[in-house]
Amino acid sequence: MTAAADTSTQTAETRASWALTLPALMLFVGVLVIPLLMTVMLSFHDWGQYKGIEPVFILKNWQEIASDPYYAEMFWRTFRIALLATLITAVLGAPEAYILNRMSGRWKGIFLLLILGPLLISVVARTLGWALLFGGNNGLVNKLLMSLGLIRAPLPFMFTETGMVVALAHVMMPFMVLSVWAALQRVDPQIENAAMSLGAGAFTIIRRIILPQIMPGVLSGAIIVFSLSASAFATPAIIGGRRLKVAATLAYDEFLNTLNWPLGAAVAVLLLLALVLIVVGSNALIERRYAEVFR
Amino acid sequence: MRTNGPLALTFHALFVVFMLAPIVVVCLVAFTPEGFLSLPVNGFSLRWFRTIASYPEFVHAFWVSLGLGMVSSFVALLFAVPAALAIARYRFRGRDVLAALFLSPLMIPHVVLGIAFLRFFTSLGLGGTFAALLIAHVIVVFPFALRLTLAAATGMDRSVEMAAVSLGAGGFTLFRRVTLPLILPGVISGWALAFIQSFDDLTMTVFLAAPGTETLPVRMFLYIQDNIDPLVTSVSASVIAITMTALILLDRFYGLDRVLAGKGDPGR
Amino acid sequence: MAFLELDGVGKQFGSQTVVDDFSLAVERGEFISFLGPSGCGKTTTLQMIAGFLEPSRGAIRLEGRDLTKVHPAKRGLGIVFQSYALFPHMTAAENVAFGLEMRNVKRNERAKRVGAALAMVGLKGFEERYPRRMSGGQQQRVALARALVIQPSVLLLDEPLSNLDAKLREEMQIELRQIQRTIGTTTILVTHDQNEAMSLSDRIVVMSQGRIEQIGTPQQTYERPASAFVSQFLGKTNDFAANVDRTAQPARLVAGSWHAPAPVGVTDTVTISLRPERISFADSGLAAKIVTRIFQGNHWLFQCETECGPAIVIRQNDGSPQPGEGEAVRLDWRVEDMSLRASGGAA
Numbered sequence: 001m002t003a004a005a006d007t008s009t010q011t012a013e014t015r016a017s018w019a020l021t022l023p024a025l026m027l028f029v030g031v032l033v034i035p036l037l038m039t040v041m042l043s044f045h046d047w048g049q050y051k052g053i054e055p056v057f058i059l060k061n062w063q064e065i066a067s068d069p070y071y072a073e074m075f076w077r078t079f080r081i082a083l084l085a086t087l088i089t090a091v092l093g094a095p096e097a098y099i100l101n102r103m104s105g106r107w108k109g110i111f112l113l114l115i116l117g118p119l120l121i122s123v124v125a126r127t128l129g130w131a132l133l134f135g136g137n138n139g140l141v142n143k144l145l146m147s148l149g150l151i152r153a154p155l156p157f158m159f160t161e162t163g164m165v166v167a168l169a170h171v172m173m174p175f176m177v178l179s180v181w182a183a184l185q186r187v188d189p190q191i192e193n194a195a196m197s198l199g200a201g202a203f204t205i206i207r208r209i210i211l212p213q214i215m216p217g218v219l220s221g222a223i224i225v226f227s228l229s230a231s232a233f234a235t236p237a238i239i240g241g242r243r244l245k246v247a248a249t250l251a252y253d254e255f256l257n258t259l260n261w262p263l264g265a266a267v268a269v270l271l272l273l274a275l276v277l278i279v280v281g282s283n284a285l286i287e288r289r290y291a292e293v294f295r
Numbered sequence: 296m297r298t299n300g301p302l303a304l305t306f307h308a309l310f311v312v313f314m315l316a317p318i319v320v321v322c323l324v325a326f327t328p329e330g331f332l333s334l335p336v337n338g339f340s341l342r343w344f345r346t347i348a349s350y351p352e353f354v355h356a357f358w359v360s361l362g363l364g365m366v367s368s369f370v371a372l373l374f375a376v377p378a379a380l381a382i383a384r385y386r387f388r389g390r391d392v393l394a395a396l397f398l399s400p401l402m403i404p405h406v407v408l409g410i411a412f413l414r415f416f417t418s419l420g421l422g423g424t425f426a427a428l429l430i431a432h433v434i435v436v437f438p439f440a441l442r443l444t445l446a447a448a449t450g451m452d453r454s455v456e457m458a459a460v461s462l463g464a465g466g467f468t469l470f471r472r473v474t475l476p477l478i479l480p481g482v483i484s485g486w487a488l489a490f491i492q493s494f495d496d497l498t499m500t501v502f503l504a505a506p507g508t509e510t511l512p513v514r515m516f517l518y519i520q521d522n523i524d525p526l527v528t529s530v531s532a533s534v535i536a537i538t539m540t541a542l543i544l545l546d547r548f549y550g551l552d553r554v555l556a557g558k559g560d561p562g563r
Numbered sequence: 564m565a566f567l568e569l570d571g572v573g574k575q576f577g578s579q580t581v582v583d584d585f586s587l588a589v590e591r592g593e594f595i596s597f598l599g600p601s602g603c604g605k606t607t608t609l610q611m612i613a614g615f616l617e618p619s620r621g622a623i624r625l626e627g628r629d630l631t632k633v634h635p636a637k638r639g640l641g642i643v644f645q646s647y648a649l650f651p652h653m654t655a656a657e658n659v660a661f662g663l664e665m666r667n668v669k670r671n672e673r674a675k676r677v678g679a680a681l682a683m684v685g686l687k688g689f690e691e692r693y694p695r696r697m698s699g700g701q702q703q704r705v706a707l708a709r710a711l712v713i714q715p716s717v718l719l720l721d722e723p724l725s726n727l728d729a730k731l732r733e734e735m736q737i738e739l740r741q742i743q744r745t746i747g748t749t750t751i752l753v754t755h756d757q758n759e760a761m762s763l764s765d766r767i768v769v770m771s772q773g774r775i776e777q778i779g780t781p782q783q784t785y786e787r788p789a790s791a792f793v794s795q796f797l798g799k800t801n802d803f804a805a806n807v808d809r810t811a812q813p814a815r816l817v818a819g820s821w822h823a824p825a826p827v828g829v830t831d832t833v834t835i836s837l838r839p840e841r842i843s844f845a846d847s848g849l850a851a852k853i854v855t856r857i858f859q860g861n862h863w864l865f866q867c868e869t870e871c872g873p874a875i876v877i878r879q880n881d882g883s884p885q886p887g888e889g890e891a892v893r894l895d896w897r898v899e900d901m902s903l904r905a906s907g908g909a910a
Contacts, residue, residue: 013387014387018387027433035411036403038414038415039411100307115314120488120541123495128321131523132324133320190646196636199665200636248406256502265414268406271404
């Protein structure tokens with residue numbers, strides 16, 4: 001093929017691809033990019049109880065968030081809850097994925113469906129389940145813990161951070177199992193036999209051979225779980241109640257109860273920025289750490 | 296491959312109990328014959344399922360959710376299929392940026408999306424309308440429709456298309472007779488997954504819904520905010536039943552692990 | 564007493580018998596191949612020796628000691644897997660060192676032995692490479708070094724060359740044979756490639772459907788296949804139906820127009836099995852017509868239609884003129900080049 005013909009196919013391909021993607025691109029610019037920019041603008045507008053939103057450019061909302069310790073405490077709580085939920089999903093989800101992967105075909109399919117299926121069930125319904133399990137002093141969880149002799153007096157779960165962490169860990173668990181599962185699929189099925197033939201015992205195989213190989217899966221699962229937990233709304237709203245606020249529920253309050261939209265927008269934009277920084281940053285770290293080995 | 300030991304199986308059993316407990320509890324309480332929240336120890340009753348019928352706002356919300364989910368995932372496919380074909384087969388400038396943009400609704404917290412759409416549609420005078428909800432849902436479910444279609448289009452044997460071209464097919468005929476049937480399983484699964492996402496979404500929709508356009512999750516959430524009674528459990532149990540049916544169909548049709556692979560995982 | 568002994572070993576998965584009554588005695592330093600098509604049970608047998616599968620029946624003994632009771636981690640066998648199963652998160656040197664670490668070999672000693680093992684497989688200077696950055700051939704060498712550095716009593720090779728391209732595979736075959744000769748480790752190779760088995764092994768175990776068809780040296784299995792399966796599997800073969808004419812004096816073995824004095828003890832009808840390169844064109848013999856003639860560089864390949872059915876003939880390309888397509892010819896062969904089987908055993 002000559003150089004000229006080569007260029008002309010390329011232009012034809014470029015033209016075809018733009019024609020195919022243009023409708024979706026226009027949709028996204030019109031209904032996603034512009035609204036997001038408007039929200040960023042909104043966070044710089046002024047607001048008053050009686051005057052409503054004033055389209056001016058001031059830093060009032062950002063200053064309020066920076067100076068009022070209420071916001072610092074709320075963001076700290078948001079990330080603390082997300083981090084704990086992430087830890088729980090990693091510590092429980094990674095071993096479970098490993099156990100699932102060792103099951104024989106039919107059982108593997110059934111349990112995969114049971115464990116990943118909840119991902120598609122309404123978050124409201126799942127959180128409602130935890131509200132029922134926690135419910136008050138004679139909730140099922142407390143009854144179980146007391147009958148097992150693990151605790152003497154009932155623990156408060158509703159309207160506490162403990163309850164939020166447990167329910168969030170449950171809601172996010174499928175993402176972690178899925179991510180570790182995907183990493184396990186890339187592990188050579190003979191590798192455990194290879195390690196065993198060289199004299200390694202069961203514990204050594206898990207620590208020296210399996211864990212290092214699924215670590216990228218655990219970490220990318222952790223990033224997903226963390227960012228979804230930090231921006232979760234339904235679970236903190238139902239379990240946390242009206243007093244224990246996280247970023248998402250606070251923004252919701254500002255928009256639909258207080259009606260201070262500019263302040264709510266500032267909280268939301270800050271959450272978005274923090275998450276983008278954390279996700280992009282940790283992705284870059286993981287890529288650098290594993291570039292040598294897994295590229 | 297080695298098998299799991301007793302310790303591993305115990306852990307597995309506890310894990311499964313943990314994953315299923317809240318869902319099972321909701322479904323059990325829904326069958327209580329009592330007037331208050333309790334497990335159905337004195338026999339099963341359908342009274343709370345019958346009660347749903349006398350709450351028209353739940354019934355209406357269900358129809359809104361159903362219509363919204365079906366239409367928004369279909370509209371999303373109309374945009375996603377051509378885009379997926381272009382991204383799957385051509386290397387053009389801006390391809391990676393476009394793919395990232397189209398998958399970005401997965402990365403942006405739904406709270407932020409809800410706020411952005413609320414601001415946007417209110418300033419257009421469309422606040423609280425079904426049209427606003429529909430457009431917002433198209434954006435939110437787009438990544439799911441795109442990803443499964445993309446997987447099907449990437450995995451497709453291009454030489455089949457070339458064979459069709461050599462036999463004289465071209466343009467839309469080629470798409471309708473050869474390409475579409477080949478990527479159809481991916482497209483249908485993409486539609487189903489998009490539908491479930493739309494049907495379940497609360498966080499974004501709660502900002503946009505107004506009385507009359509409330510979806511079922513929004514209606515349930517607002518109800519729970521006030522009080523929790525067996526009625527909301529019977530509604531939840533119905534939603535769970537619908538989702539499980541869709542899930543089993545999806546698993547039979549396409550394989551659940553393939554559908555879910557990479558879900559909520561924007562990087563790849 | 565043999566070094567490694569398999570005594571009536573069998574493996575059952577549910578109702579399916581994968582390996583049946585497998586008995587073999589391996590001498591110290593021998594190179595044995597398990598040869599057969601996929602699903603013949605050769606890999607299952609290897610996995611039972613390695614300890615990844617437990618035999619349903621029979622015993623496996625190493626120097627008289629029952630191996631089936633020993634945990635795979637304690638058997639001290641070196642294994643090279645088809646996929647190599649290298650540890651992707653460890654460098655070449657770390658991979659090779661792993662087995663020594665498990666044996667608590669001191670750091671200095673370890674470094675020395677790892678260096679020597681990598682040098683032996685020609686990978687000096689690749690110590691710090693990760694497997695993903697190595698070619699298939701290099702990965703294969705690391706896997707071999709990893710298996711040999713622990714000085715295994717038996718080296719097990721599970722289709723180790725099947726992922727390499729043809730040229731590299733030939734080089735590796737020669738190298739593998741040299742290394743094995745040098746260090747003298749008893750070796751068992753599982754393969755479906757008859758050339759590989761023949762060029763590497765002292766003895767070949769030909770398997771089919773879980774059973775041993777023949778155990779013998781490469782020459783024996785090729786020249787004197789014990790069954791139709793063996794003769795078919797080890798290269799091309801021609802089968803002609805023949806019978807004994809007792810009316811002639813002395814009795815004659817007849818196949819079409821070809822005949823020879825009947826060997827002693829041959830019954831009425833037999834199958835003559837013949838390698839294509841042992842047939843020559845002659846003035847008398849089996850009448851045939853050449854259907855196609857294919858030039859293959861160092862030899863010619865003829866597909867013929869004979870009185871006794873289709874046949875393949877291979878002639879060395881020695882520069883002499885060869886018959887063309889459509890030509891009528893006569894096929895002849897020496898009596899000692901054919902092997903006879905009772906009819907019914909024909910493929």
